Amino acid sequence: MNAERPVPGRLLAGERLRRRLALPPTSGGIKVAPLLEPTQIEQVTVDVRLGTEFQVSLHTRTAVFDPARDEPDVAAASFFQRTFRDFGESFVLYPGSFVLGCTFEYLRLPLDVCAELNGRSSLGRAGIAIRGFLQPGYMGVLTLELVNDSGTTLVLEPGMRVAQLTFFEVDPPAGAAYFAPGAAKYLAATGAQVTRVAEENDWHVLARMRQARGGSGH
């Protein structure tokens, strides 16, 4: 690995951050692409933009989403409708509504870097809070859980800066990390992804505990 030796927990900033962003991914580089403006790289953060794909939460005849009992994959997707907006078009987010968006940028982290995602404060003041955490080795666009907590309808535009990433070094580097078997539910995602919580390994343990209690658990 060509990158300098990582310091656990250290925030990547300034020249060190820029060097990491310039390195090829196979040599420990952080890939955030495409960056439409160089100004997206700031002293300690990288701004990311709203992408073009959305998954809109629906009210359906099925009253409950139950990841413990529903079929994986199918269940969550049936509660959403996918839609697209081009740059120059807009997406209307009504008060209290929930929609999954995604970043325009695709991210690929090396095994010795994790990242934190935070919504831009300007957007937070308008009523939309964004947050997330990315494991070392993560690759894909970032799904954004967008909720309008204000009392006013908000218009979002693909291409607008919505959040910022901060990067932290991890030492020792994570092993097979994010894209290891069983850990990569959202591997190389290129659009907004609905939850795949139903695929997690703990469900069979919880199912046995539920059976032991002799009921459905509801």
Next chain:
Amino acid sequence: MDQELVAAVLRQSHALEQRLHTVRANAFASPRIKVLIDATQELNDSIRTRFTTYDEDHSDAGTERSLERLWFAMVDLRLVVLPAIEHGSVRGRPIEVMLAMEQLFKVALGQECVALSSPGERHEYAALDVWRRPAVAAEMLGLRPRLVDAGVRFVRLRFSDAERDNVFLHCNLVHEVGHELIKPFHWDDVLSVILGDEAVRQLRSRVEPQPAFNALSEDAKALAMHELLAHNDDGYDTSGVLLNWLEELLADLVGLVVLGPAAALASAEWLNLSTTGAADRWSRTHPRWSFRFDLHREYLDEELDGSSLSHELENYPRALVYLESTHARHVAEALPVEGHESESFGGFSIARDEAFFNALEQALQNKFAYLRSLVADGLGRVGLQFAPAAFRTQVPPLVEQLMVLIPPSTTGEGDAQVPASYPAIVNAGAMVRFGRLDDLVSAVPALAADERRSRGAGQFRAEELISGLARKAIADALMFERWRRAR
């Protein structure tokens, strides 16, 4: 006067009005589609007003012929324009592919184009011009040609909804776009009957766009037909079939010249997925697929000669296994009923003589080089040719990006980064998908685990990943370019 016709049009108009309300509600965020919606609304209003004020003795709409014109315009709006602007065009739009097609049209025609997506249940691809229909209708009604003034063309692209995310299959759309580029607008015979030839001629001069590209000009077409027909001395009037076949081959060539190997692989993939079992048959409208693949092979052999990537197309013939295992000679899917041969083919009967097909294939095969130069010259003039040189230089670095699961959206590093072209991206994807999928599955632990768990599962997931990454790269590259222009 036919009051039933008046009532029928008013009913149609009312239904159209209702549906336009829904379309407008869904599409208000898309200003470009709104131009078409507004034009449709205006036409509908005009038609309804004229019918409502219909008076047999006094109104200018008070002749049978005028009403037929209005009816004609109404049918166009309902059948051609409305499906293009309903929900599929807004909600189910695979944005990256549509943007790539818009770019292609823009370069080919020198005019802005909006590609309206039309996902359907059938496993088929098509391009339909929805620009000229309302433009013609507006002219017929004497309205200001809002669509012509807007300077934006509208094309509806139909594709399989089930395969809406398969970026490689969408390469078949370039063949369909090719049809639109090489074929002059078909002015319906019925329009001539209703309006008269002179009126149609005048309409044409006002409405016909001025495309910068027409690979198959009327002169070139006549020459090709003349040369090809010289090879057939069996006395049949074969021009209808020949013209259809010629246009199919030319559309294939547009696909190959614009996209290179990805176009050939896309049609092979389409065939692999096709379950009709009729893909290797002659028809009045299409040559046999195995014959079309001869054209593809010849083009690719030349294009890839000496390229290190040529070995990655080794899997290409797998698509042909299916074809070659079927009977070598089937006769058209729609054999004419005995004694009822179609007059439109000059008394020519498909069933009559299989030897004719062989002769026609032979004649066309001898003209492959000529047809290739015809299309390559036309596309080269407007800068749409994905030349062998571009394939060899642009594709390999993108293949390497895909192998580490990065969308191959740019070439070069740092400030020298340039957005990759649509053909380069889909070809890189095709090269990985058809040539290096095993390597990718082995390199990514999650995929290897899938493959171990269930044979083929890792490969399937890898195919989906590659398609997704290529799709993302197409969108990124186009947005990148548009962003730079808009700054």
